[in-house]
Amino acid sequence: MLVDDRSSAVSLPELPLLGVLPGTGGLTRVSDKRHVRRDLADYFSTKAEGVGGKKAVQWRLVDEAVPRPRWDETVAERAAELAVRSSRPQDATGVALTEMSKTRDGDAITYEHVEARLSRDAGKVDISVKGPQTSPPASLAQARSAEFWPLAVTRELDDLILDLRTNETELGTWVFRTQGDPANVLAHDELLLQNTNDWFGNEVLHYLKRTLRRLDVTSRSLIAVIEPGSCFAGSLLELALAADRSFQLAGVFEEQDPDADPATITLGEANLGPLTMSNGLTRLQARFWGDEAGYEAAAKRRNEALEAEDAADLGLVTFAPDDIDWDEEIRIAVEERASFSPDALSGLEANYRFAGPETMETKIFGRLSAWQNWIFNRPSAAGPEGALRRFGTGQRAVFDRKRV
Amino acid sequence: MLVDDRSSAVSLPELPLLGVLPGTGGLTRVSDKRHVRRDLADYFSTKAEGVGGKKAVQWRLVDEAVPRPRWDETVAERAAELAVRSSRPQDATGVALTEMSKTRDGDAITYEHVEARLSRDAGKVDISVKGPQTSPPASLAQARSAEFWPLAVTRELDDLILDLRTNETELGTWVFRTQGDPANVLAHDELLLQNTNDWFGNEVLHYLKRTLRRLDVTSRSLIAVIEPGSCFAGSLLELALAADRSFQLAGVFEEQDPDADPATITLGEANLGPLTMSNGLTRLQARFWGDEAGYEAAAKRRNEALEAEDAADLGLVTFAPDDIDWDEEIRIAVEERASFSPDALSGLEANYRFAGPETMETKIFGRLSAWQNWIFNRPSAAGPEGALRRFGTGQRAVFDRKRV
Numbered sequence: 001m002l003v004d005d006r007s008s009a010v011s012l013p014e015l016p017l018l019g020v021l022p023g024t025g026g027l028t029r030v031s032d033k034r035h036v037r038r039d040l041a042d043y044f045s046t047k048a049e050g051v052g053g054k055k056a057v058q059w060r061l062v063d064e065a066v067p068r069p070r071w072d073e074t075v076a077e078r079a080a081e082l083a084v085r086s087s088r089p090q091d092a093t094g095v096a097l098t099e100m101s102k103t104r105d106g107d108a109i110t111y112e113h114v115e116a117r118l119s120r121d122a123g124k125v126d127i128s129v130k131g132p133q134t135s136p137p138a139s140l141a142q143a144r145s146a147e148f149w150p151l152a153v154t155r156e157l158d159d160l161i162l163d164l165r166t167n168e169t170e171l172g173t174w175v176f177r178t179q180g181d182p183a184n185v186l187a188h189d190e191l192l193l194q195n196t197n198d199w200f201g202n203e204v205l206h207y208l209k210r211t212l213r214r215l216d217v218t219s220r221s222l223i224a225v226i227e228p229g230s231c232f233a234g235s236l237l238e239l240a241l242a243a244d245r246s247f248q249l250a251g252v253f254e255e256q257d258p259d260a261d262p263a264t265i266t267l268g269e270a271n272l273g274p275l276t277m278s279n280g281l282t283r284l285q286a287r288f289w290g291d292e293a294g295y296e297a298a299a300k301r302r303n304e305a306l307e308a309e310d311a312a313d314l315g316l317v318t319f320a321p322d323d324i325d326w327d328e329e330i331r332i333a334v335e336e337r338a339s340f341s342p343d344a345l346s347g348l349e350a351n352y353r354f355a356g357p358e359t360m361e362t363k364i365f366g367r368l369s370a371w372q373n374w375i376f377n378r379p380s381a382a383g384p385e386g387a388l389r390r391f392g393t394g395q396r397a398v399f400d401r402k403r404v
Numbered sequence: 405m406l407v408d409d410r411s412s413a414v415s416l417p418e419l420p421l422l423g424v425l426p427g428t429g430g431l432t433r434v435s436d437k438r439h440v441r442r443d444l445a446d447y448f449s450t451k452a453e454g455v456g457g458k459k460a461v462q463w464r465l466v467d468e469a470v471p472r473p474r475w476d477e478t479v480a481e482r483a484a485e486l487a488v489r490s491s492r493p494q495d496a497t498g499v500a501l502t503e504m505s506k507t508r509d510g511d512a513i514t515y516e517h518v519e520a521r522l523s524r525d526a527g528k529v530d531i532s533v534k535g536p537q538t539s540p541p542a543s544l545a546q547a548r549s550a551e552f553w554p555l556a557v558t559r560e561l562d563d564l565i566l567d568l569r570t571n572e573t574e575l576g577t578w579v580f581r582t583q584g585d586p587a588n589v590l591a592h593d594e595l596l597l598q599n600t601n602d603w604f605g606n607e608v609l610h611y612l613k614r615t616l617r618r619l620d621v622t623s624r625s626l627i628a629v630i631e632p633g634s635c636f637a638g639s640l641l642e643l644a645l646a647a648d649r650s651f652q653l654a655g656v657f658e659e660q661d662p663d664a665d666p667a668t669i670t671l672g673e674a675n676l677g678p679l680t681m682s683n684g685l686t687r688l689q690a691r692f693w694g695d696e697a698g699y700e701a702a703a704k705r706r707n708e709a710l711e712a713e714d715a716a717d718l719g720l721v722t723f724a725p726d727d728i729d730w731d732e733e734i735r736i737a738v739e740e741r742a743s744f745s746p747d748a749l750s751g752l753e754a755n756y757r758f759a760g761p762e763t764m765e766t767k768i769f770g771r772l773s774a775w776q777n778w779i780f781n782r783p784s785a786a787g788p789e790g791a792l793r794r795f796g797t798g799q800r801a802v803f804d805r806k807r808v
Binding site: 014015016019020021027028030031032035037038039040041042043045046123169170172243244245246286287288289290291294315318336337340341342343344345347348349350351352353355356357358363366367370371372373374375377378380381387397399400401402 | 419424425432434439441444446447449576647648649650693694722740741748752754762770774776777791801803804
């Protein structure tokens, strides 16, 4: 809704004023979300003063233009209309998102279920995620709290992803491990998936989905390391499926713990539908994009604890080294990663993570981010005489007129 | 097919050796064309030495690995198998693509049907395309020559696009005009579209389709100017539909030629299917993406000569100024364009031209180009200590370790 007066307007002034593109998918929101016709969108995006009134409605930039005298009343009407459509129960009590226990201490970030060790020399972070210690409550009603493992672990992961992305830009490789009983993970998933029409179950599931999507668009190399005692099952297996490479130990560590059970991974219902990527595919579908038979063969083995050789044969993990090669293979993978151009790795990973279809969301968080980064880095924007540097100085920007 | 010996391999060594991404959609070809699993693709693209033999087949990088002794024989077999599947007639005589008449003379590039005037101060090129002078031959059999207008004009346009893209990088705006009788254009289109199962008709149509696609991915601002005496109809209307903005004169130029017929545009069958963009949509579909009613309203008026007000109301042109405002509006549009950041304009135009779905082709020529430009321009590649600069010097590249 836009106030319909002589001065109010919607505008994307970035291109004319700053020489860059509108952030967070501005262009895609105009074309793919609002469906503004391409030539009108072009005109709109070059007018710093923007478009107001009835023209903004005709061009689909806003839903309605409302004169100031009717503004408050119309806002209240529209809000009431939308509120009626919500599925949120009117009488439910919310869950308090209490403060997480987090310590950030030199080279360690520690939460209750998640732990990160930062290796600045190696340019990597080792991230360990603990599965639930117990089986889930008997019903979701008993689980409504910030302590509920799927909610608690998701909050911690989300916080860690944002912390590392923002504050540790030179740690280019994240190595994921898990620890715990796969059965407990699967049981928690099941409780959640059986209660998706409950507001709490629904919120937790979508929060997990969004957090995993955040991982997909993270410009870091992701490696999953699957060892005895781990619980890469169901929702936690998504961490391995989100990774650029995964290693699963064939057999056990003969010297440390010869009697351990070998590492397994388990596909569960959580991997077969609800936790889609931004492109609308599950990570399992994206993995087998263009290989229907491979997908079917893997999906058929759901709920089965798969040891390394099986998992590698099915294409669910990348490599299955044994005890003798294990440390060396992982060390080389991490060291090699640190030797490559971070820019080129970001491009490589973003492309391979998103094979297949695109959606408005991938265009905003994938393709457009690339354009934006490119444009923000070019001399016309960021150079000493660029529009970003000169904005507000009274000096005109000088552009490199070459198109590339 | 790959020779199966100890030394032959396929490889994308760009990332490990040069710090950039494989060119012309290398990554998309691996993921979306060859359907190589994403983690294997990741591994493959970081190994400068590549992958050979049976592993290259298992990973889908090649179709088969053939031992050297059976090489010649197997190549001949596969070639024969493919040749049998061709629809090309065995007894047809080809059409000689005789040399085009082209003069390039300071600020003018002149062909038989296409003419370009270069304005270096204004940063623009005025491109004029002549429609056919006569109606088409009675049958396609009589049209089989390089003189056939659809073939001749397409060759000239194609050559001009490549010439300007390569040699005139500072001329950022191309202004398209046409000249001729719309009926002759539509009649030539019809002859072509009625003969798409003829090898010659098929080749000419696809060549036109590819040339228009080349225009879509050209990093120049495209403006169509529709005046009395023009022939923006059918295949030539695609030039206006490909443009970022279009202007159609309402009425006539009162002082120059008061008795002229007003400018019209005409949608023909050529606009409603055969000339798709890289994203699989026609330019008309892309224009009305998300506005089915708008599309239907426009398509219903096919074969009707539409004057400016009608065309603007239907959303087929951007602006319909009259005689009094005409020169000023176009001058401002072109001057304004020259004042903006070329980089940001390239990003803007590429996004708005390709609303909606993506295909392997748009990923290669759209999204991936963006990533590549970005990565090629970053200090890790192109900076004084970057991998591109240092390759072959014996010095290791120094990377900016920050991910952005």
